[in-house]
Amino acid sequence: MSTQLPKKGIHFKELERELMAARGDDLPWRRGTFYTYWPDPGDNTALVAKEAMALIGHQRVISRRGNPSALRLERDVHGMVLDILSAPEGAATTLTAGGTESNFLAVLAARDWARETRPEITRPQIVVPRATHPSFDKAGHALDVEVVRVAEGADFRADLKAMAAAVNERTIMMVGAAPSFPFGRIDPIAELAALAGRHGLWFHVDACIGGFLIPFLRKAGYQGQAIDFSVPGVRSIAADLHKYGLTPTGLSTLALRTADDLRYHRFVFTDWPSGEYATTSLAGSRNAAMVAAGWAVMRNLGEAGYIAKAEAVVRQTDALTQGIARIAGLRLLTEPEAGIIVYTADALDIVAVADGMTERGFPSRWLVRPHAIHLMISPNGDLDTVAEYLGALGVVVDAVKKGAIKRRSTSAVYA
Numbered sequence: 001m002s003t004q005l006p007k008k009g010i011h012f013k014e015l016e017r018e019l020m021a022a023r024g025d026d027l028p029w030r031r032g033t034f035y036t037y038w039p040d041p042g043d044n045t046a047l048v049a050k051e052a053m054a055l056i057g058h059q060r061v062i063s064r065r066g067n068p069s070a071l072r073l074e075r076d077v078h079g080m081v082l083d084i085l086s087a088p089e090g091a092a093t094t095l096t097a098g099g100t101e102s103n104f105l106a107v108l109a110a111r112d113w114a115r116e117t118r119p120e121i122t123r124p125q126i127v128v129p130r131a132t133h134p135s136f137d138k139a140g141h142a143l144d145v146e147v148v149r150v151a152e153g154a155d156f157r158a159d160l161k162a163m164a165a166a167v168n169e170r171t172i173m174m175v176g177a178a179p180s181f182p183f184g185r186i187d188p189i190a191e192l193a194a195l196a197g198r199h200g201l202w203f204h205v206d207a208c209i210g211g212f213l214i215p216f217l218r219k220a221g222y223q224g225q226a227i228d229f230s231v232p233g234v235r236s237i238a239a240d241l242h243k244y245g246l247t248p249t250g251l252s253t254l255a256l257r258t259a260d261d262l263r264y265h266r267f268v269f270t271d272w273p274s275g276e277y278a279t280t281s282l283a284g285s286r287n288a289a290m291v292a293a294g295w296a297v298m299r300n301l302g303e304a305g306y307i308a309k310a311e312a313v314v315r316q317t318d319a320l321t322q323g324i325a326r327i328a329g330l331r332l333l334t335e336p337e338a339g340i341i342v343y344t345a346d347a348l349d350i351v352a353v354a355d356g357m358t359e360r361g362f363p364s365r366w367l368v369r370p371h372a373i374h375l376m377i378s379p380n381g382d383l384d385t386v387a388e389y390l391g392a393l394g395v396v397v398d399a400v401k402k403g404a405i406k407r408r409s410t411s412a413v414y415a
């Protein structure tokens with residue numbers, strides 16, 4: 001593809017051909033066997049999102065006069081999000097571009113809340129489990145908030161005693177994940193919320209992965225802890241619509257138990273010629289296409305649709321974990337709880353296994369400390385895709401044992 005602006009415009013038919021060709025090297029994420037990065041929603045849900053984006057795509061959420069439809073859709077999405085997260089009356093939410101922005105806003109809110117209520121703290125810190133997403137460090141870097149990472153417990157969840165020990169007079173916030181990306185484990189949310197409450201801290205749940213999965217797993221009857229506003233002391237929740245909410249990438253939310261907290265991450269400015277600029281997100285203009293896609297996908301799936309998708313995730317998780325356990329030399333690193341499976345090997349190079357699986361069409365991400373393969377399960381997969389994966393895994397593990405496949409990767413890359 002040319003990188004220069006063409007002198008004359010090119011017909012879309014030609015551009016379409018180039019776009020299709022550009023996709024040639026993309027990983028096959030629409031087969032349900034793509035166990036990395038983001039859940040594949042399935043063709044029907046993807047189509048609903050695409051059509052909705054095409055209808056609303058040119059609108060912006062910022063224009064109150066020009067695009068009231070976008071604001072109306074956004075209000076509907078707010079309502080559905082708060083409902084899913086069991087928010088009480090008076091809660092509020094802000095739509096963002098992704099989990100990084102949602103977590104960023106939570107740190108900003110906690111910082112400005114602490115500035116108001118504990119002005120003596122000049123160098124605030126937040127306490128997070130080691131497996132917490134780097135978006136908190138990005139926020140800390142930009143907002144001058146120190147992030148203290150605390151080693152997880154033997155169960156790969158936040159270690160309550162160690163988290164408590166890390167709190168000091170500068171601590172303003174505590175975070176728990178539901179689940180953590182690396183280990184797929186849900187931190188003890190109620191206990192962390194209570195601990196944070198005892199120390200007068202802001203307690204935030206990073207439910208970017210589980211926010212739109214765990215509530216539906218619970219509705220489907222699977223046992224597991226609540227991670228939402230039904231847990232006392234949860235003050236804010238980041239939840240990604242573009243993960244298990246199954247909307248296209250570019251939509252997440254920061255939900256707050258009380259709308260009054262919005263002021264801690266709202267920015268208002270009037271001292272320029274064009275009037276009031278007021279936003280609660282980092283972005284100014286936002287593309288209404290994402291909101292429209294979220295609105296349409298949520299209403300198209302409904303509660304029953306999300307429950308069915310959550311059940312599909314569990315069916316595959318169960319079949320995969322049983323299959324992995326049957327392959328000699330492999331073992332699960334953690335017990336899967338919400339869409340993520342992590343497995344490892346004690347006497348085998350698991351990174352070589354990841355490389356071998358990637359070569360066979362199953363793009364495989366691996367963790368460092370400890371080395372392990374990390375899968376994120378798509379609702380669009382089924383037991384056939386699981387069987388395909390396990391068949392390839394058996395072959396690859398044998399080949400690694402015999403030395404026929406060797407490690408090629410030199411470092412783990414998240415993004």
Ligand SMILES: Cc1ncc(COP(=O)(O)O)c(C=O)c1O
Nearest residue numbers: 098099100101133181206208209
């Ligand atoms: C637990 C968790 N939090 C936050 C994020 C950041 O989300 P995004 O990539 O949408 O910014 C991720 C991304 O995978 C995540 O897994």
